[in-house]
Amino acid sequence: AGEMEFARNGGGCGRWIPHQAFRNSGAISVQAASLEEGQKLLTIARTCLAPRTQPTHYGTPMYVVALGCDLKFAKNICYADSFVNARTTALTPIGLGCHVCERQNCQHRGSPPRGHKLHFDISRRHSGLFTSG
Numbered sequence: 001a002g003e004m005e006f007a008r009n010g011g012g013c014g015r016w017i018p019h020q021a022f023r024n025s026g027a028i029s030v031q032a033a034s035l036e037e038g039q040k041l042l043t044i045a046r047t048c049l050a051p052r053t054q055p056t057h058y059g060t061p062m063y064v065v066a067l068g069c070d071l072k073f074a075k076n077i078c079y080a081d082s083f084v085n086a087r088t089t090a091l092t093p094i095g096l097g098c099h100v101c102e103r104q105n106c107q108h109r110g111s112p113p114r115g116h117k118l119h120f121d122i123s124r125r126h127s128g129l130f131t132s133g
Contacts, residue, residue, distance in 0.1 A: 011097055011098070011110065012096070012097055013094040013095045013096065013097060013098070013101065013108070014108035014110065015033075015092055015093070015094045015095075015106075015108050016031070016033065016043065016092075016094045017029050017030070017031035017033070017043045017044075017045045017066070017092075018043070018045045018064045018066040019064075020045075021045040021046060021047050021064045021066075022047060022062070022064065024047075025047045025062070026046070026047060027046070028044060028045075028046045028079060029044070029045045029046065030042070030043070030044050030045075030079050030080060030082070030083070031043045031045075031092055032071055032074070032080075032083050032089050032090070032091050032092065033091055033092045033093070033094045034091040034092070034093055034094070035094060035095065035096070036093075036095060036101065036102060036103060039070070040070065040071035040072075040091060041068050041069065041070060041071055042068060042069055042070070042071050042073070042074045042077065042080055042083070043066055043067070043068040044066065044067050044068070044077070044079050044080075045064050045065065045066040045067075046064070046065055047062050047063065047064050047065075048062070048063055048064075048065055049061070049062055049063075050062070050063060071083075071089075071091075098110045098111040098112070098113070099111055099112075099113060099114045100113065100114060101113060
């Protein structure tokens with residue numbers, strides 16, 4: 001357990017690698033990310049199939065297992081070699097969840113930050129579904 005507390009209710013950030021791991025079923029996905037508070041983390045994620053306990057017409061459940069640590073430990077993790085050997089590491093900006101994230105203009109935002117009013121302006125185009133202020 002670490003200092004990073006990700007959303008337990010309401011969904012996590014859509015930019016965080018565990019959500020994207022479903023695209024690469026069975027492959028190990030690695031992401032260097034930054035939180036709003038400035039924390040930098042390394043996350044390793046992979047899908048896994050659960051044992052089938054129901055009839056076959058329900059399909060086989062697929063889950064994601066994710067492990068994470070502070071980015072400063074990347075040099076000790078073999079899956080992070082591409083980040084360690086790079087001159088600069090592109091960090092993916094992520095949040096704890098849309099309702100607590102203050103990042104504006106996020107294309108992945110599914111709901112406004114809690115306590116913000118929505119602004120709709122049909123004469124302007126912006127990157128997300130809506131803007132808030």
